[in-house]
Amino acid sequence: MLTEENVPQQTGPDELLITQIRIAAMPGEPEPPAGPAWILLAGPRIQAVGPMNEPVPPPSGRRETLDGDGMLALPGLINGHCHAAMTLFRGLADDLALHVWLMHHIFPAEARHVTPEMVRLCTRLAAAEMLLAGMTTVADSYFFEDEAAHAFAETGMRAVAAQGVIDFPAPGVPDPAENVAVAAAFMARWQDHPIVRPAVFAHSPYTCSPATLMRAKTAAREADALFFLHLAEAGDEAARLIDPAGSSPLRHVHALGLLDPQTVCVHCIWLDDEDLDLLAASGAGVVICPHSHAKLASGMAPLPGMLRRDIPVALGTDGTASNNCLDLFREMDLGAKMQKGHLQDPTSAPARDMLTMTTSLGAQVLGYGNELGRLTPGALADIVLLDTNRPRLTPFYGSELLVYAGSGADVDTVLVNGRVVVRRRRLMTIDLPATLEEVRRLAQRLPHPAASGSP
Numbered sequence: 001m002l003t004e005e006n007v008p009q010q011t012g013p014d015e016l017l018i019t020q021i022r023i024a025a026m027p028g029e030p031e032p033p034a035g036p037a038w039i040l041l042a043g044p045r046i047q048a049v050g051p052m053n054e055p056v057p058p059p060s061g062r063r064e065t066l067d068g069d070g071m072l073a074l075p076g077l078i079n080g081h082c083h084a085a086m087t088l089f090r091g092l093a094d095d096l097a098l099h100v101w102l103m104h105h106i107f108p109a110e111a112r113h114v115t116p117e118m119v120r121l122c123t124r125l126a127a128a129e130m131l132l133a134g135m136t137t138v139a140d141s142y143f144f145e146d147e148a149a150h151a152f153a154e155t156g157m158r159a160v161a162a163q164g165v166i167d168f169p170a171p172g173v174p175d176p177a178e179n180v181a182v183a184a185a186f187m188a189r190w191q192d193h194p195i196v197r198p199a200v201f202a203h204s205p206y207t208c209s210p211a212t213l214m215r216a217k218t219a220a221r222e223a224d225a226l227f228f229l230h231l232a233e234a235g236d237e238a239a240r241l242i243d244p245a246g247s248s249p250l251r252h253v254h255a256l257g258l259l260d261p262q263t264v265c266v267h268c269i270w271l272d273d274e275d276l277d278l279l280a281a282s283g284a285g286v287v288i289c290p291h292s293h294a295k296l297a298s299g300m301a302p303l304p305g306m307l308r309r310d311i312p313v314a315l316g317t318d319g320t321a322s323n324n325c326l327d328l329f330r331e332m333d334l335g336a337k338m339q340k341g342h343l344q345d346p347t348s349a350p351a352r353d354m355l356t357m358t359t360s361l362g363a364q365v366l367g368y369g370n371e372l373g374r375l376t377p378g379a380l381a382d383i384v385l386l387d388t389n390r391p392r393l394t395p396f397y398g399s400e401l402l403v404y405a406g407s408g409a410d411v412d413t414v415l416v417n418g419r420v421v422v423r424r425r426r427l428m429t430i431d432l433p434a435t436l437e438e439v440r441r442l443a444q445r446l447p448h449p450a451a452s453g454s455p
């Protein structure tokens with residue numbers, strides 16, 4: 001029997017049998033067993049799924065059992081965009097316009113306070129927050145991304161880790177001429193890691209020249225890696241483009257040849273129909289970040305137009321400086337309601353779309369195809385057990401309720417790659433009290449009255 005004392009470390013057992021669960025019906029997926037069920041894992045993958053009244057295949061190696069206690073099993077949630085280490089800047093500069101926030105607060109704070117130690121530690125804090133909220137995969141983009149990748153590997157959280165590229169001196173990259181070379185070297189170091197996939201993150205077409213964007217995309221192509229960039233986040237971005245090759249941010253990056261199925265455009269708020277058609281034809285993915293868009297008043301991403309064109313869309317939290325909370329349940333809720341309110345159409349963004357964007361469709365955006373975001377044989381075993389025995393989740397007619405009433409706080413147990421990383425809401429891979437204390441110590445160096453203990 002698997003207990004808190006003997007949960008598998010580093011890797012899962014040969015086989016892990018999760019019993020007495022209910023499997024969440026997810027939109028577009030095969031109907032799961034209706035009653036109590038089991039899931040059998042073999043190493044990092046799901047081997048079989050069945051109802052409790054049907055026999056489990058006999059063991060072919062060391063098998064452990066995890067009692068699901070009647071909880072709801074759903075695919076681990078996929079966070080399509082984050083800057084994990086920015087937990088240090090949570091609440092530091094709120095209620096400001098995007099450009100003022102970024103140029104006068106965030107970039108200066110990053111220049112002074114982002115160090116390898118800070119990235120390792122603050123990414124660990126973010127991983128703790130995300131795992132406890134049922135996120136099993138994150139696409140992270142930052143500087144000193146080696147340290148972030150180590151933090152994800154240590155904590156057992158699956159990550160697409162993207163090294164930042166920007167055309168001015170950045171943490172760890174004092175000479176911007178080296179930015180793409182640094183990213184290429186980073187990707188070479190992290191090839192073939194079991195849970196961390198390296199990638200490139202070009203900050204935006206208003207902080208990277210066309211030449212930098214194209215060189216960064218070429219480096220990603222050579223490494224068979226994803227290429228992320230912030231795109232069309234602000235209404236005035238077209239006027240800020242460096243050497244525009246098109247009349248909109250999207251047409252600019254399209255003209256530069258940056259769009260293909262291994263490109264992920266983050267935000268994509270200011271797109272017109274022509275932009276959407278170009279995006280759909282390119283196969284590139286999109287990530288929208290509802291709380292970040294709402295808090296920075298960036299605008300409303302044309303989500304229905306994207307989904308109607310079969311553009312793959314994921315949901316992201318963005319970093320905690322612009323959110324300020326890493327909980328995809330909140331993003332699903334706001335993501336649906338923002339669209340409904342804006343379009344004055346309650347059918348415009350149904351809950352089921354939010355569920356697919358954080359699971360199967362999110363997996364597609366991050367290049368995992370059918371391997372992630374579903375509880376079917378052959379898929380990677382990233383699983384959340386959620387406690388629905390709560391007032392706000394009773395009665396429980398279907399998974400859509402999670403979008404409007406669920407919370408990361410309902411998550412009880414989390415597995416990534418077949419390994420138990422959260423059990424009974426306790427982190428198995430992270431010393432949380434020590435991490436909190438270390439981040440508080442770092443925060444004392446920041447120029448914020450609250451950070452220095454002043455009232």
Ligand SMILES: [Zn+2]
Nearest residue numbers: 081230318319
């Ligand atoms: Zn971002």
